[in-house]
Amino acid sequence: MEYLEFELPIKELEQQLQKCQIIGSESEVDVSETCKQIEQKLKDTKKDIYKNLTPWQRVQMSRHPERPYTLDYIEALCGDTFLELHGDRGFKDDKAMIGGLGKIGDQSYMIIGQQKGTNTKTRQYRNFGMANPEGYRKALRLMKSAEKFGIPVITLLDTPGAYPGLEAEERGQGEAIARNILEMTRLKVPIITIVIGEGASGGALGIGVGDKVMMLENTWYSVISPESCSSILWRSWEYKEQAAEALKLTASDMKKMKLVDEIIKEPLGGAHSNRPKTFASVKSAIEKAYDELKKLSSTDLVSQRMDKYSQMGVYKG
Template identity: 80%
Template structure:
């Protein structure tokens, strides 16, 4: 188990609890009372820490190396029914953007999302979750396929941004993302978008237009990362915590500003601390959302989808 800097008090108490249990098992000393006291203090410490997280600490949790990624969610939700689909039918298959058909219960869904790696080799293979233009064009191809067969779409967003490399720009990175945003407004099947980790810039928006947009509790959604914002405004990454506060990028900020529809609660300690509960909660949100959306006439659903985004950013002088 890896711990973030603000989680060190939890680490110390868990180590104490482990030692206490070992002493009880290896000797005749009754340590039941002591272990219970440590457990109680551990729970109180966890609640105290995770109820008062700063925006920067939530950013750190969203990047936790043990946090579940897109394929983890798909495997948990669909089991063996998931069939991955490849390629944009133009350039190549982008490994940072994955998609395919899967079932939750008896209902089929088209799943699309960014996939990060869990070690050095897989991170390089997945390009750290940063998709090239062909990734967004693959996503659009799968959305059009879902529309053709009347299959609802679920997008799982977790990216530090679209890949900013020279070749990506030469192949039309900006156009690919803009095209996706434009086309997603008109897709004639329900779209449910969920930010499961990092939701950065156009890389997230490229698959982020939806009838229902949710954020897991300890995720962030912003036009720029705190580090990049800090380097632009202060010429240094040292002010990333201040930048995170100013950007209003947490799920609570997004819900308050009506940029997302709801917040999906995470277990105490983050999604990685209790994966099964997280997967079950996400599944519940998907199923409830689809039950509502499938009853709506297509024209009304598209009109409401457009109106939701048209209302964003309105102000009065």
């Protein structure tokens, strides 16, 4: 298991506990009391660390290499019912954007999300979760198909941003994202959006307009990453922690500002520390949200969605 810098006290205690258990199993010395004391200290240390995470530490948690990605959620929630669909019917299939039909329980959904890689080879294959214009156009094609057949849409957000390369700009990156935002506001089926990792910039917003927008506890959602913000304001990445604080990008900040509707609790230690529990929480949140949204007519859905986004960003001095 990999540990982040602030998790090193946990690593040390887990190593102590492991050594204590080995001594107990390989010798006749009774170390049960010592093991219990270490276990209790480990439990208290975990609570103390994870209940008091700074915004920057939550950003680090959202990027943890062992954190579940879009395909992990799809596999856990849909099993073998998921059918991936490919291509934007205009240019090519974008591997950074996953989309297809799947069943959660007895309900069919169109599930769309950014996919990062788990090692160097797959990260390059998935372009580090940064979609090109064809990725957003594929997502829109799938959403329009879902609308045609009355299938609700789930979007899973996890991207450091849309791909900023020259070829992406040449193929209309800004237009593709803007088009998706426009079309999602008036899509006539329920849209459930969940930030499962990084929710950065227009890259996330390009599939992020929803009737119900939720964030996992250790994720972030912002117009810019802390590093990029730091490099623009201070000409250095050294101030990324200050930038993370100032950006108000955590789930609790977003909920407080009414930019998201709900926070999905993660197991102590993050989503990766207990994947089955995380998947169960996400499944429950999806089913609860859909139970509320399916009662609304398509006209009411669009109207409420428009009202919701129209009310964002109001400032009273």
